[in-house]
Amino acid sequence: MTGTLRVDEAGTTLEFTIEDANRYHGPGFPGGVAHGFCVLQHAVALLGRDGAEPVERREVSVRTSFGGPGGRDAHELVLRAVTDGRYVVDPELAEPERGNVLARYVWEYTYRGRTVRLHLRDEGLVTDEFIAMGARTDRTPEEDAHLEVLKSEMAQRLLARPVGRVYEEIA
Numbered sequence: 001m002t003g004t005l006r007v008d009e010a011g012t013t014l015e016f017t018i019e020d021a022n023r024y025h026g027p028g029f030p031g032g033v034a035h036g037f038c039v040l041q042h043a044v045a046l047l048g049r050d051g052a053e054p055v056e057r058r059e060v061s062v063r064t065s066f067g068g069p070g071g072r073d074a075h076e077l078v079l080r081a082v083t084d085g086r087y088v089v090d091p092e093l094a095e096p097e098r099g100n101v102l103a104r105y106v107w108e109y110t111y112r113g114r115t116v117r118l119h120l121r122d123e124g125l126v127t128d129e130f131i132a133m134g135a136r137t138d139r140t141p142e143e144d145a146h147l148e149v150l151k152s153e154m155a156q157r158l159l160a161r162p163v164g165r166v167y168e169e170i171a
Contacts, residue, residue: 005041005078007057014057016078018159025073031130032070034155038166039071039107039118040078045163047111055111061086063108065094095119101131107167118167125157125166 005016018037025033048055057079064071067089072082081087094103098119105120120126130150133143158166 005037005044006054007044007060007078008054009057013054014078021074021077024077025070029068029070029151031126031151031154031158032066032068032072033074034070034158035066035068035105035120035166036071036074037078038158038161038163040074041163042118042167043107043109043116044078046116046169047109047114058084058086059111061088061110063088063090063093063110065089065091065104065106067091067104098122101126101128105167117170119170121166121168126154130154 003017007014007016018034021033021037022030044055044060047060060079060081062075062079062081064087072087072089075087076082079086093106093108095106096103102120102122105126106117107119108115108117127150130147133139133147133150136143139147
């Protein structure tokens, strides 16, 4: 994965890295930050004439069925979409037919009249164990520690792939 995400704001090009996104978010949800950064990097490439030019950051609207704070914070950092009211978590966007693991990893971006919809590739990037463990509210301290390892491993899997190999465009 290339490490930089570029967007414009009022004629100035801004560059963000996954490290910037992790610093902005903090240590809580590195997998969610990686999801947000990867999907946003893919969307910006598609919306900016296949990566030929950065998008105007405050003109991109986002809908997603992914409610995680890491994904939200990656979008806020890069697009300021949460602050500007252009970031909407919409459970109706989910794809339950894809199963419990993949259902919520759906993102829709609108920019200057063009909309792209992306969902997570079905290639084992998110595991059943991670989803099951994350959903539990009665975890022991040892299970909490294991969940942190699962989060980190997922983030590493996502970030090891090139742009366009984590999420794919859907009709």
